[in-house]
Amino acid sequence: MPIIEKMICITCPMGCTLEVTREGETLLSVEGNTCKRGPEYIKRELTDPRRMVASTVRVRGGIHPLVPVYTAAPVPKPRIFELLVQLREIELEAPVVMNQVVLEDVFGEGIKVITSRDMPRQGD
Amino acid sequence: MVQTLKTHYDVIVIGAGPGGLAAAIEAKKNGADDVLMIDRDLELGGILLQCIHNGFGVETFKEDLPGPSYAQRFINEAQTVGIDYLLDTIVLDVTPERKVYTTGARTGFKELTAKAIVLSMGCRERTRAQIRIPGPRPAGVFTAGTAQRWVNVEGYMPGSRFVILGSGDIGMIMARRLTFEGAKVERVLEVMPYLSGLSRNYVQCLLDFDITLQLQHTVKRIIGKERVEAIEAVAVDDKWQFIPGTEEVIPCDTLLLSVGLIPENELSKKAGVNLDPVTAGPIVDDGFLTSVPGIFAAGNVVHVYDLVDWVTQAGRTAGKRAAMYATGCCNLEPMYVPTKAGDNVRYVVPHRLDPEILTQDSIMLQMRVTRPLEQPVTVQVTDGDTLIARKVERYARPGEMVSLTLKGKDYEAVRKAKELRVSVVPK
Structure with missing residues (x-):
C-alpha cells in the first residue's frame, strides 16, 4: 500500500512542504516542490538520511x-x-x-x- | 585595526556584525576613503561568531556556511580593502550633527565626527521581564542567545535538563546544540498556534531528536528557590488565556527563552532618529537613510530579519548610500512616496522611497505578514484602485519575511502614486 505523507524539505530556508507518495523506501511521487532539490532530498531522506553537523x-x-x-x-x-x-x-x-x-x-x-x-x- | 585614529571620517559604522561589515566594505568601495567600524566586542563579526550551525550564505555565496565562516569572509575583505576598526570600544552617544563619542580601555574617551554614519547595532533578545513570567527568581533562566554564547564560544554548559520557551530559530537551534552536548531538552513551548522560526529548523533541530514541540502552550510559572527545579506549562486559547486544567509540571534545571528580538536603538534615539513603533527600528528610505540627514541604519537594527543574507544586502545598500552622502553625490531632497502596510501586512520597509532611484536601480520592499496563509498568495502594491506591482508566492508565514522588488518598469506608476499600499492576500 502506498503511503502519502507530508515532509518538509530542509535543503534551503524556504522549507517547502512536500507531499510524498512512497511504498516502503521506494519513492513514487513528490509534489509541492519549487525546485529540483526537493525530490532529490526526499529520495535521500528515505534511503540514507544525512545532516550537516x-x-x-x-x-x-x-x-x-x-x-x-x-x-x-x-x-x-x-x-x-x-x-x-x-x-x-x-x-x-x-x-x-x-x-x-x-x-x-x-x-x-x-x-x-x-x-x-x-x-x-x-x-x- | 587602527594605526592612527583620526578625528574625522567619511563614514563611521557602529557595530561590526554582518550589517556593519557589509556597510563598511561597500562604503569603502564606493568612494569613502576613510571608513571606521566601532564594536564593543573583542573581535569583528558580531553574533555570527556564536552561530556555529550551517545555513548561512545560500543567497550571498550560493554556499551553505556556518555563521563564523560567513563572518570570516567579510572580516577578511574588510581587512583587505583597508577599513579601520576600533574594538573593545563602546559608543556612548551619537548626535544629529554626526558626532560620535566613544570610550574604550585602549583609546580612552574620544570625540569623532563623520560625514555619514551607519547604525548597525543589531538587535537584542526579549527577556523574562518583557514577557512577565510569574514565580520566584531562581538561577537557571536565560535567553537562548546567552546560552548559545556560553556553549559555543566560552565553553560553559548552563544546565542539563532544559525547557525552551519560544519556537524561534535560536531556540530550536539551541535545542539541537544542547542535545549534542549531552543535555536533555524536555520540551519546546510556543504560545502562538504556529512555529515562529523556519520550518526546516523544526525538522532538523526538533523532529530529528524527538524533541516535543507544543504549540499554543506557555510557561505559567517557574518553580524553584535557588535554582530552577521545574516549570509549570499550560495550554492557551486564541487570546493567550490559560486553559484551566491543562497545567503540567515539567521537571528541569534550566529555562531558555527564545521569545523574540527587538532592534537595539538606544543610540538611534540619542541621535534624534524617528522610530517606527511597529518594527521598533528607524523609519528609513530606500537607501536606509533615517529621518536624520547623513545617518543611515542597516540590518536587524531596522527590523529583525530571518536570514543573514538579507542583512548583508541591506548593509551593502546603506554603505553605498552613506558613501554617496559623504562624497556629496546624492539627491538631498527627494520627492518621497510613502509605503503603507495594507491587508495582512504588519509593516513594510522601507517606509518611503525616492522613485528616481528606479531609473537606475531596483528597490526591494520587505514585509512581514500578520497571519499565516498556507495557500498561494498575491503580494501586491496598489495606490487607490491602481495596481502598481504584484507577484505570487506559494504561501505567507509571519516567521518568514516576504519581499517584492520594484523595478525600472514600475517607475512611472510609482512616481505618480500618493502612497504604495502593500498587501498579501489569498490568490
Whole structure:
C-alpha cells in the first residue's frame, strides 16, 4: 500500500512542504516542490538520511577555549552522536586558521571535519 | 585595526556584525576613503561568531556556511580593502550633527565626527521581564542567545535538563546544540498556534531528536528557590488565556527563552532618529537613510530579519548610500512616496522611497505578514484602485519575511502614486 505523507524539505530556508507518495523506501511521487532539490532530498531522506553537523573542539592558547567546526558534507543521521564523541577527543593548538582539517575521514567516507573560523593565539 | 585614529571620517559604522561589515566594505568601495567600524566586542563579526550551525550564505555565496565562516569572509575583505576598526570600544552617544563619542580601555574617551554614519547595532533578545513570567527568581533562566554564547564560544554548559520557551530559530537551534552536548531538552513551548522560526529548523533541530514541540502552550510559572527545579506549562486559547486544567509540571534545571528580538536603538534615539513603533527600528528610505540627514541604519537594527543574507544586502545598500552622502553625490531632497502596510501586512520597509532611484536601480520592499496563509498568495502594491506591482508566492508565514522588488518598469506608476499600499492576500 502506498503511503502519502507530508515532509518538509530542509535543503534551503524556504522549507517547502512536500507531499510524498512512497511504498516502503521506494519513492513514487513528490509534489509541492519549487525546485529540483526537493525530490532529490526526499529520495535521500528515505534511503540514507544525512545532516550537516556543527560542533566545537577544544583549542589550547586561543582567544577562546573552543573553536567551531563542521562537516564539509552531510553525514549519516544515525551516526551523528558517534561523530560527536570523536570530536570531544580532539584538542587543537592555537593559532588555528579557517578550514583547518580536524578529522580527515569521517566513517571512512572521505568527509572532512573543518574549522569554521580563524582562532588567533591569546596575546598575539 | 587602527594605526592612527583620526578625528574625522567619511563614514563611521557602529557595530561590526554582518550589517556593519557589509556597510563598511561597500562604503569603502564606493568612494569613502576613510571608513571606521566601532564594536564593543573583542573581535569583528558580531553574533555570527556564536552561530556555529550551517545555513548561512545560500543567497550571498550560493554556499551553505556556518555563521563564523560567513563572518570570516567579510572580516577578511574588510581587512583587505583597508577599513579601520576600533574594538573593545563602546559608543556612548551619537548626535544629529554626526558626532560620535566613544570610550574604550585602549583609546580612552574620544570625540569623532563623520560625514555619514551607519547604525548597525543589531538587535537584542526579549527577556523574562518583557514577557512577565510569574514565580520566584531562581538561577537557571536565560535567553537562548546567552546560552548559545556560553556553549559555543566560552565553553560553559548552563544546565542539563532544559525547557525552551519560544519556537524561534535560536531556540530550536539551541535545542539541537544542547542535545549534542549531552543535555536533555524536555520540551519546546510556543504560545502562538504556529512555529515562529523556519520550518526546516523544526525538522532538523526538533523532529530529528524527538524533541516535543507544543504549540499554543506557555510557561505559567517557574518553580524553584535557588535554582530552577521545574516549570509549570499550560495550554492557551486564541487570546493567550490559560486553559484551566491543562497545567503540567515539567521537571528541569534550566529555562531558555527564545521569545523574540527587538532592534537595539538606544543610540538611534540619542541621535534624534524617528522610530517606527511597529518594527521598533528607524523609519528609513530606500537607501536606509533615517529621518536624520547623513545617518543611515542597516540590518536587524531596522527590523529583525530571518536570514543573514538579507542583512548583508541591506548593509551593502546603506554603505553605498552613506558613501554617496559623504562624497556629496546624492539627491538631498527627494520627492518621497510613502509605503503603507495594507491587508495582512504588519509593516513594510522601507517606509518611503525616492522613485528616481528606479531609473537606475531596483528597490526591494520587505514585509512581514500578520497571519499565516498556507495557500498561494498575491503580494501586491496598489495606490487607490491602481495596481502598481504584484507577484505570487506559494504561501505567507509571519516567521518568514516576504519581499517584492520594484523595478525600472514600475517607475512611472510609482512616481505618480500618493502612497504604495502593500498587501498579501489569498490568490
